[in-house]
Amino acid sequence: MMMWIWIAGAVFLLGKGLLGAVYRKRVSPDIGWTDAFPTGICVEIGLIETAHLAAVFFGCSLKRAVILWAALNLLLCTASFLYLVTGRLISYRKERSWKRSGLWKHGWTWHTGEWSVSQRFLAVTLVLSVILQAVLLWTRQGIRLEGDMTLETVRSFLDADAVYQINPLTGRAYEAGIPLRIRILSLPTLYASLCLLFHMEPVTVVWGCVPIVVLLVSYCVYYLLGKLLFGDNRTRLLFFLLAVNMIFWLGDYMEEMDAFQLMHAGFRGTAIRAGILIPYTFYACLRGRFWQAALCALAEACIVWTFYGMGACLFVTVLMVSLQAAGRIWKRRREKRCGNS
Amino acid sequence: MEKTEGKKMRELLKEVSRGWKEMTGSGKYMVLLLAALFYLWYGKRKEEKCLPAQKLLIYTTFVLIAAVVPLSGILLRFYQTRFYDYVWVLAYLPVTLMIAYGLVVFFMDCYEKEFAKDKRKTAFLALLVGAVFVLCGNLHVGDYDIKTQDLYAAMGVDPGKPLSDEDARKEVAALLGRIKEKARGVPVCLWAPDEILTYVRLQDGETTLLYGRNMWEEALNAYAYDEYSPEVKDVWRWMKDYAAYFQKTSLDAGFMQNTSACVETALANGVNCLILPEFEGEEAGRVIQTVEESVKNAGFSVIKERSFGYSIFWAQ
Numbered sequence A: 001m002m003m004w005i006w007i008a009g010a011v012f013l014l015g016k017g018l019l020g021a022v023y024r025k026r027v028s029p030d031i032g033w034t035d036a037f038p039t040g041i042c043v044e045i046g047l048i049e050t051a052h053l054a055a056v057f058f059g060c061s062l063k064r065a066v067i068l069w070a071a072l073n074l075l076l077c078t079a080s081f082l083y084l085v086t087g088r089l090i091s092y093r094k095e096r097s098w099k100r101s102g103l104w105k106h107g108w109t110w111h112t113g114e115w116s117v118s119q120r121f122l123a124v125t126l127v128l129s130v131i132l133q134a135v136l137l138w139t140r141q142g143i144r145l146e147g148d149m150t151l152e153t154v155r156s157f158l159d160a161d162a163v164y165q166i167n168p169l170t171g172r173a174y175e176a177g178i179p180l181r182i183r184i185l186s187l188p189t190l191y192a193s194l195c196l197l198f199h200m201e202p203v204t205v206v207w208g209c210v211p212i213v214v215l216l217v218s219y220c221v222y223y224l225l226g227k228l229l230f231g232d233n234r235t236r237l238l239f240f241l242l243a244v245n246m247i248f249w250l251g252d253y254m255e256e257m258d259a260f261q262l263m264h265a266g267f268r269g270t271a272i273r274a275g276i277l278i279p280y281t282f283y284a285c286l287r288g289r290f291w292q293a294a295l296c297a298l299a300e301a302c303i304v305w306t307f308y309g310m311g312a313c314l315f316v317t318v319l320m321v322s323l324q325a326a327g328r329i330w331k332r333r334r335e336k337r338c339g340n341s
Numbered sequence B: 001m002e003k004t005e006g007k008k009m010r011e012l013l014k015e016v017s018r019g020w021k022e023m024t025g026s027g028k029y030m031v032l033l034l035a036a037l038f039y040l041w042y043g044k045r046k047e048e049k050c051l052p053a054q055k056l057l058i059y060t061t062f063v064l065i066a067a068v069v070p071l072s073g074i075l076l077r078f079y080q081t082r083f084y085d086y087v088w089v090l091a092y093l094p095v096t097l098m099i100a101y102g103l104v105v106f107f108m109d110c111y112e113k114e115f116a117k118d119k120r121k122t123a124f125l126a127l128l129v130g131a132v133f134v135l136c137g138n139l140h141v142g143d144y145d146i147k148t149q150d151l152y153a154a155m156g157v158d159p160g161k162p163l164s165d166e167d168a169r170k171e172v173a174a175l176l177g178r179i180k181e182k183a184r185g186v187p188v189c190l191w192a193p194d195e196i197l198t199y200v201r202l203q204d205g206e207t208t209l210l211y212g213r214n215m216w217e218e219a220l221n222a223y224a225y226d227e228y229s230p231e232v233k234d235v236w237r238w239m240k241d242y243a244a245y246f247q248k249t250s251l252d253a254g255f256m257q258n259t260s261a262c263v264e265t266a267l268a269n270g271v272n273c274l275i276l277p278e279f280e281g282e283e284a285g286r287v288i289q290t291v292e293e294s295v296k297n298a299g300f301s302v303i304k305e306r307s308f309g310y311s312i313f314w315a316q
Helices: A002-023 A033-058 A062-095 A117-138 A150-160 A187-198 A202-230 A234-250 A258-264 A269-287 A290-303 A312-340 B002-025 B029-042 B051-068 B070-080 B086-092 B095-115 B119-136 B148-155 B165-183 B194-203 B218-223 B230-243 B253-268 B282-297
Strands: B189-191 B273-277 B302-307 B310-315
Touching: A002 A033, A002 A062, A002 A187, A002 A202, A033 A062, A033 A187, A033 A202, A033 A269, A033 A290, A062 A150, A062 A187, A117 A202, A117 A234, A117 A258, A150 A187, A150 A202, A150 B194, A187 A202, A202 A234, A202 A258, A202 A269, A202 B051, A202 B095, A234 A258, A234 B095, A234 B119, A258 A269, A258 B095, A269 A290, A269 A312, A269 B051, A269 B086, A269 B095, A290 A312, A312 B051, A312 B086, B002 B070, B029 B051, B029 B095, B029 B119, B051 B070, B051 B086, B051 B095, B070 B086, B095 B119, B165 B194, B165 B273, B165 B302, B165 B310, B194 B230, B230 B253, B230 B273, B253 B282, B273 B282, B282 B302, B282 B310
Parallel strands: B189 B273
Antiparallel strands: B273 B310, B302 B310
16 A cells, blocks of 8 residues: 555656746646656656666665665655645745635646536546456456566565676576666666565566556556647547547557557556557657657666667657658748748 | 678568568557548548647658558668567557547547437447447457466366466465475575476576576577576476477487486586476386486485475485
């Protein structure tokens, strides 16, 4: 239970704090709590990467890396909390009203207006379906083992109290070593840290908790995309989320599909990329927030073996920017031509 | 040199054209994506599409064409490197997003323009759309067990029902518990059939293995530079042949000759616990005897016990 509260709280605070600091507005009408979670995930990946690199390049033990990570989390979460609270207090003192200070502005639009019967039906169906997916993930049915050794790696980290010193598949020390590109991937360190901090079994964290978190944050991201595409049309937004939910249920026929990654391998870097980072990159590019797209690209580099290529998030960002720039140039030339004629 | 380059290019072209077939082979969500793109391009006027949707539509169409056309597909292939199969190009496409968006737009257009007053037609359309989704997708959950049937096949036991991965893990967990109880704190280095070794390191980080899953899962060899020696590979092949014994009428002649050498190699590499499936028959009995003698000849005392359908040898 503690772990769930900690994950939700830390990810939310980190994301909200960063968004608040970047936009320098304590209250931003279109940056709600759903924006905070995917941003917070990226920040969290950055923090664990810092601790992980300390363990890899400075020879710190896993326990020291966990202490470093926990300390960074505590520091940034506290700073974020104080920043947000003082911002609220300042707004309250100015406006002399919680409502006008903006506490109620964003993220609460769903409380305004009546919900029609169809909207309630869609919402209840969606919630029940998501809960069922989470239950299925918790029971660890249909985990895809082939080609993956995350759980073995986490166990080897915990047993050796060291990072990438022992071959996870045999339990023996490496003889020839591992590629540098693998050594900088930090997901096993993150999972091992969660196991140590909350005294949980690796199988529970890796195969149980993490896939559920990834799935729920993925729905947050699709919610943001739905809001962008459908605005305040609640029916269409709910229908959109239900369609995404259906695709996650039924689209797992191939390992490369998003649905497969989320439902059968939600602990892998490719699943986090497919479910959170890439959709959030699209959202960020469409909103013109390219720094968030860059954050996703960096997060991807920390958790997926992009080998010597640059990664999917960078590809998406560069292409979206190029297409948008090309579109603007084409539009300007057409207007010029129409103006001349 | 030119011929080699030409051959490489032809191979790449084949891989790209095969890639599209693989993407659409087992499920039809790529077809749904095409249908969604077609409707959004031609079913909606530009003014009816919001700006973000237009941008996504242009991006998706551009990348889809780039992925399918062989020459641009090769460029994508170079970008993502040959480490990944070509099908991973799907990562660049917002498949889930565009299918869901296209579905909503299509359904709501039909509802608002045609069926708003007719609930029966709305329900029928919803059922039709749902049926298309189901038929294009997959309702199998938990169909990715590896070697679970082989576990019982190696034991020569017919479980009488399909065996789940969870059951196989529980069986190995029970076996591991017995081993650790017997070991009484002494570090265990295990040599066992693949179907047991698959799950050992997943459940216990203390037990070491002579070889791991990367012996039979080639993809896992990409994560380290370490390689197994030819002798260790021979040990693996010996165990594989023996574990498949019950499916054959007899063991190969070379098998019995290799038994002592393989046991000695295993012991020399630190193995102190050997697990063999129990089979009936004279030949199987001779194998067990040979193993026991080999352990003794190597200077170890041997303790043998039977547990969960296996013969467990302890070399001390």
